[in-house]
Amino acid sequence: MGPLPRSLELFYDVLSPYSWLSFEVLCRYQNIWNIKLQLRPSLIAGIMKDSGNKPPALLPRKAQYLRQDIKLLRQHFQIPIQFPKDFISVILEKGSMSAMRFLTALSLEHPEMLEKVSRELWMRVWSRVRAGLWESSGRTLGDFLTLPRPPSRAIILPSPDEDITEPQSILAAAEKAGMTIEQAQGILEKISTPKVRNQLKETTEAACRYGAFGLPITVAHVDGQTHMLFGSDRMELLAYLLGEKWMGPVPPAMNARL
Amino acid sequence: MGPLPRSLELFYDVLSPYSWLSFEVLCRYQNIWNIKLQLRPSLIAGIMKDSVSCPLLKTRDDIKLLRQHFQIPIQFPKDFISVILEKGSMSAMRFLTALSLEHPEMLEKVSRELWMRVWSRAAEKAGMTIEQAQGILEKISTPKVRNQLKETTEAACRYGAFGLPITVAHVDGQTHMLFGSDRMELLAYLLGEKWMGPVPPAMNARL
Numbered sequence: 048m049g050p051l052p053r054s055l056e057l058f059y060d061v062l063s064p065y066s067w068l069s070f071e072v073l074c075r076y077q078n079i080w081n082i083k084l085q086l087r088p089s090l091i092a093g094i095m096k097d098s099g100n101k102p103p104a105l106l107p108r109k110a111q112y113l114r115q116d117i118k119l120l121r122q123h124f125q126i127p128i129q130f131p132k133d134f135i136s137v138i139l140e141k142g143s144m145s146a147m148r149f150l151t152a153l154s155l156e157h158p159e160m161l162e163k164v165s166r167e168l169w170m171r172v173w174s175r176v177r178a179g180l181w182e183s184s185g186r187t188l189g190d191f192l193t194l195p196r197p198p199s200r201a202i203i204l205p206s207p208d209e210d211i212t213e214p215q216s217i218l219a220a221a222e223k224a225g226m227t228i229e230q231a232q233g234i235l236e237k238i239s240t241p242k243v244r245n246q247l248k249e250t251t252e253a254a255c256r257y258g259a260f261g262l263p264i265t266v267a268h269v270d271g272q273t274h275m276l277f278g279s280d281r282m283e284l285l286a287y288l289l290g291e292k293w294m295g296p297v298p299p300a301m302n303a304r305l
Numbered sequence: 306m307g308p309l310p311r312s313l314e315l316f317y318d319v320l321s322p323y324s325w326l327s328f329e330v331l332c333r334y335q336n337i338w339n340i341k342l343q344l345r346p347s348l349i350a351g352i353m354k355d356s357v358s359c360p361l362l363k364t365r366d367d368i369k370l371l372r373q374h375f376q377i378p379i380q381f382p383k384d385f386i387s388v389i390l391e392k393g394s395m396s397a398m399r400f401l402t403a404l405s406l407e408h409p410e411m412l413e414k415v416s417r418e419l420w421m422r423v424w425s426r427a428a429e430k431a432g433m434t435i436e437q438a439q440g441i442l443e444k445i446s447t448p449k450v451r452n453q454l455k456e457t458t459e460a461a462c463r464y465g466a467f468g469l470p471i472t473v474a475h476v477d478g479q480t481h482m483l484f485g486s487d488r489m490e491l492l493a494y495l496l497g498e499k500w501m502g503p504v505p506p507a508m509n510a511r512l
Binding site (some may be wrong): 101106109111112116120121122123228258274275277278280281283284287288293295 | 373484502
């Protein structure tokens with residue numbers, strides 16, 4: 048029996064595009080590196096408030112940079128990420144409380160669905176693509192772009208599909224991820240319970256205690272030490288800390304571990 | 306004759322630790338990739354004048370890790386607040402600006418020496434003669450040098466900088482601005498070059 052897998056915690060919010068990038072890279076590497084990936088749905092608004100930081104998009108030059116950065120990273124990371132049409136409304140005004148509570152409830156009741164449903168929620172907000180046509184493992188952006196599309200689906204979908212605040216939106220995401228209506232409704236009913244609300248609060252506070260001033264943060268527990276890495280562009284450094292090999296954001300062998 | 310080298314501009318300030326990381330990585334790759342690295346001394350204070358919270362205090366742990374990963378002897382200065390926030394870097398950056406006009410061949414070494422002074426306990430000599438150094442020092446308050454620093458800083462702002470370092474890559478008629486020292490792999494992707502980590506094995510692969 049080999050060495051124990053190293054625990055990695057990913058604190059994320061579906062409002063955060065860079066969280067999506069970290070998420071996909073870590074999901075790709077979870078079957079390559081000797082790690083145990085623990086997904087920690089958090090509230091970026093809570094972290095900003097606690098740290099006194101501000102969303103970068105509020106600074107005009109940062110907002111501009113974000114747009115071009117996301118365009119480049121889309122290709123480099125092979126993730127179909129795109130700025131929502133109605134960015135201000137979706138990201139800055141509506142927020143992600145219900146969605147992150149839903150994911151929190153999932154983490155308590157159906158943790159095995161957490162990865163897929165998280166992805167679906169990102170797809171709603173940060174992509175014009177629907178997950179039925181794209182999955183993280185085994186498909187490249189190039190594959191996606193050449194797939195035939197049913198004529199009834201528009202390539203650019205209007206704003207309502209970017210919503211993640213209405214119950215119907217969250218249910219739609221959950222169903223696309225493979226949950227049954229009953230399962231999804233069952234989870235939805237729990238999102239306002241004290242248990243779920245407290246859990247989200249605690250997870251967000253845990254991120255703050257690790258020193259988060261934004262999301263995503265990846266917390267690596269290695270040889271008795273804890274390292275907090277901020278952002279999606281620290282994966283090579285993470286590999287270095289883990290003593291693992293970095294093969295870029297799209298590693299060739301996504302199922303190298305038996 | 307092969308394709309023309311792609312022009313990369315690095316806008317930096319010696320007050321910025323991440324600028325040092327970008328600088329060293331690009332210096333290492335300038336003899337490996339088909340690039341022409343152009344150093345652009347700038348004033349971070351001028352870019353962040355609509356300021357904002359000081360992010361530097363969160364970087365202490367980060368710097369410790371990056372030191373090993375990048376193999377650069379970078380350390381938080383003892384009197385951090387004084388050095389970074391109070392003293393600033395105007396003279397140093399004017400000095401480098403003057404160098405860029407008078408002795409551009411010294412720019413890399415002297416920049417490194419200045420980072421070493423602020424961000425390392427290990428200072429080395431940069432190899433300038435006393436006369437050269439004095440000559441440069443006499444020029445740092447001239448309008449020519451002051452204007453050049455101002456123009457370079459403004460150029461960074463026009464590229465969309467909200468901090469430093471920024472690396473501006475001119476590739477196939479397009480211009481890409483990348484912020485931070487952790488975008489080198491993405492830069493390699495844009496250039497169609499191979500990324501071999503922050504400490505590439507063959508630092509003299511190009512003849």
